[in-house]
Amino acid sequence: MQEEELRRGQWLEEEDERLAMIVAISGERRWDALAKDSGLKRSGKSCRLRWLNYLRPNLKHGHITADEERLIIRLQKQFGNKWSKIAKQLPGRTDNEIKNSWRSHLRKKAPVYEQECFEDNTSNSEQKSSISNRATVLNSSNSDDSFSEKGDCYSADSLANEGTLLDGIPSWSYEQSRMEHHMYFCSSNLCSCYAPWTSEDNN
DNA sequence: AAAAGTAGCAACCGCGTGCCA
DNA sequence: TTGGCACGCGGTTGCTACTTT
Known part of the structure; x- marks a missing residue:
């Protein structure tokens, strides 16, 4: 079987947007399936990490006080x-x-x-x-x-x-x-x- | 001005755990 | 009971920006 090449490294803005959209639709679960459905060439793990650490609402992005x-x-x-x-x-x-x-x-x-x-x-x-x-x-x-x-x-x-x-x-x-x-x-x-x-x- | 060193951060990796069939 | 899957966690890596020499 042929494994699709997965992207790694820095996330692009359009990837973020697409991930945020698919999470809004599908919810924060089944990351592997979500990654496939999104069309992103990313692993489920990578998507989950990106969401939890960067895209999730109510995150503080400033310096730690x-x-x-x-x-x-x-x-x-x-x-x-x-x-x-x-x-x-x-x-x-x-x-x-x-x-x-x-x-x-x-x-x-x-x-x-x-x-x-x-x-x-x-x-x-x-x-x-x-x-x-x-x-x-x-x-x-x-x-x-x-x-x-x-x-x-x-x-x-x-x-x-x-x-x-x-x-x-x-x-x-x-x-x-x-x-x-x-x-x-x-x-x-x-x-x-x-x-x-x-x-x-x-x- | 440029090279080397350092710090900060995002992302990856591997393992453990919980859930479900 | 057990095997597979999905997720979560902590350690590690690697890139970039900044500082020092």
Whole structure:
């Protein structure tokens, strides 16, 4: 039997248009059949990848923000290289994008970020605790459920310069914050503050 | 200005898993 | 139960653009 030569490499604009059209008609399934039906000289795998990583609606194509970077670093520490799992926490970002970002620069930033977080938890703790409280509340107020589990210093930095007050949120001392931070914020396994006590407390 | 080196990203590849007949 | 198919995932490759020398 004769196998048709499949195209590889960069996608052309007309290929994208054709793929988007056929996916709109057929749905995101049976990629091999879809690839054949479309007339594209591409494998089903290639079509699926192109759709998921580039053509799919609601994708963010811009640069990954500082907050997203912090979240990726935190989640990578939590989950390891489970990029699809991490991507689920970042709406609009693909696992491939996150993976590439990690490999090309976030991997290098991670130790710096950990150091910052460690300092956040050990020095000036009262202020930071308060900031962290605010970060958590703001995060949990995010309409997207995928962000509801956050509760560490992830976005504390970005909030540090904000002047908004949050009523009803406890203001903790350092001593309180060590225990209560975990009870209040870190009941989920997603807590990843890098304070030295965390591993002991979690045992 | 040009060559070499590096970084970033899109795409490919192989393997594991789940589903169904 | 099992074999085949389709899909998803993570690692890897290769191309392009940018930076450095």
